[in-house]
Amino acid sequence: MKKLTVIVFAVLVSVMSAYAQHNLRSAYFLDGYTYKHKLNPAFGGERGYFAIPALGHLSLGVESTIPVNNIFYKSGGQLTTFLDPGISSSTVMKNLKDNNPLVFNTDISLISFGFNVKNSYSTIDLSLKTDGRAIVPSSVFSWVKGSASNIDMSNLRCNADARLELSYGYSQEIKGWLRVGGKVKFLAGLAKAEYIPEKLKLQQNGDSWMVESAGQGYFLLPGSQLVLEGTENRIDDITMNPFKDVLNVMLSTRSLGAALDLGISMDLAKDYITISAAVTDLGVISWNGLNHIGCPSGTHEYQNFVIDQEMTVSEQLSEFGGGLVDLAALQVNSTDAKLIDMIGMTAHLGIELRMPFWKRLSVGLLGTARIDGKYSWYEGRASANLALFRCLSLTANYAYSTFGHNYGAALNFHPKGINLFVGIDSFAPLLDKNSTLPKYMMATNAVFGLDIAFGKYTGRYTKKVKEAK
Numbered sequence: 001m002k003k004l005t006v007i008v009f010a011v012l013v014s015v016m017s018a019y020a021q022h023n024l025r026s027a028y029f030l031d032g033y034t035y036k037h038k039l040n041p042a043f044g045g046e047r048g049y050f051a052i053p054a055l056g057h058l059s060l061g062v063e064s065t066i067p068v069n070n071i072f073y074k075s076g077g078q079l080t081t082f083l084d085p086g087i088s089s090s091t092v093m094k095n096l097k098d099n100n101p102l103v104f105n106t107d108i109s110l111i112s113f114g115f116n117v118k119n120s121y122s123t124i125d126l127s128l129k130t131d132g133r134a135i136v137p138s139s140v141f142s143w144v145k146g147s148a149s150n151i152d153m154s155n156l157r158c159n160a161d162a163r164l165e166l167s168y169g170y171s172q173e174i175k176g177w178l179r180v181g182g183k184v185k186f187l188a189g190l191a192k193a194e195y196i197p198e199k200l201k202l203q204q205n206g207d208s209w210m211v212e213s214a215g216q217g218y219f220l221l222p223g224s225q226l227v228l229e230g231t232e233n234r235i236d237d238i239t240m241n242p243f244k245d246v247l248n249v250m251l252s253t254r255s256l257g258a259a260l261d262l263g264i265s266m267d268l269a270k271d272y273i274t275i276s277a278a279v280t281d282l283g284v285i286s287w288n289g290l291n292h293i294g295c296p297s298g299t300h301e302y303q304n305f306v307i308d309q310e311m312t313v314s315e316q317l318s319e320f321g322g323g324l325v326d327l328a329a330l331q332v333n334s335t336d337a338k339l340i341d342m343i344g345m346t347a348h349l350g351i352e353l354r355m356p357f358w359k360r361l362s363v364g365l366l367g368t369a370r371i372d373g374k375y376s377w378y379e380g381r382a383s384a385n386l387a388l389f390r391c392l393s394l395t396a397n398y399a400y401s402t403f404g405h406n407y408g409a410a411l412n413f414h415p416k417g418i419n420l421f422v423g424i425d426s427f428a429p430l431l432d433k434n435s436t437l438p439k440y441m442m443a444t445n446a447v448f449g450l451d452i453a454f455g456k457y458t459g460r461y462t463k464k465v466k467e468a469k
Helices: 005-012 089-093 139-145 246-252 313-328
Strands: 048-051 058-067 072-075 078-081 099-117 120-137 150-152 157-175 178-205 208-220 224-229 234-240 255-268 273-303 331-342 345-355 358-371 377-388 392-401 404-413 418-424 441-454
Touching (some): 078 313, 120 139, 139 150, 139 313, 178 313, 208 313, 224 331, 273 313
Antiparallel strands (some): 048 099, 048 441, 058 441, 072 078, 099 120, 120 157, 150 178, 157 178, 178 208, 178 255, 208 273, 255 273, 273 331, 273 345, 358 377, 377 392, 392 404, 404 418, 418 441
């Protein structure tokens, strides 16, 4: 059962490894940022670029309303978790909402390049992306800490997938003040795990629980095999080797889809005001060859798991994951199921105001909406941006979102020949100096990239134009 917990923790406690928006929102107004086209396909590039494979654009992040120090604790000088019997229920339950969203992602550009042709800009990008999202009700914590005898975890949701994304983007300057752009994406689904209970209610019965459960989900992970027991095809374990023959998995996938990005950008008042808007990831994936999993409607008894105080962090989390799977009494209903699944859509609306006394200094406002059903979230971000020497740009910003407040920053070094950038959408967890562990919500999206730049400079700040004073 320990191997099976990988499915659960890739969604519920993914903070140990690495959010559903892949792109660095802090860099939306950052001069020279190579991958603005991922945020808005209307944005062009100041030069052509070629990404160094796996290093050109590397993004990972996580966002949740669950504070980090509600999951991990220091006890006796050792790191432990909320599962530790020595951590009280009142300590664990503080600062939790009734339903706590958790989203995470990674985005690795395998091949990516862009180039200018007159007043147009084209990009070709092959990326490996993972998305995970969950809703974790506070009743899950009540259950593991034994703080209630009647518990309803029916609001629990979890969904994770991995896909290859091949895209072609094109933006065109229509007039000197107007650019429009679009991007076509071809999707290949590689892995998927989802479970949505229709009912998951528990009533304590001595040292055990009487569980009313019903629900269904899907599971696909190449290189893995579900181990079943009993006549009901109950899931007992899973053998996993997802990295075996990765190239063959990518080329043989039967889960295909497509998506579309659309964007517009307008420079007004002699380039002192820029208004832009975009919608990305309008699309679906047709999943094939899925294991359709579920649990039969009815009542069953579950013997509560026991956490030993001597267990390591990984052992505690493994026990917890196995307990959740056993609690739901998951079984395989079919092994070749199909599913048409929409991918999460993201909308951006931005306005940038350049200072009349120095156009290299600007302020920006960015609104972001992630439309993904019950996993949707919203954010407003204000930034101050500075472009120096035509090769160095900086930004610092503040945001408030569904997940709380945070701060972001990014730096882009883009002289002739290279483009190096690094940024983070939230460093609030690093600001608590009075605690060994951060007390803030989990909200971190970090991006790093190193690209080869080529071609004539077509950015905003040419040598021939003097800055307005």
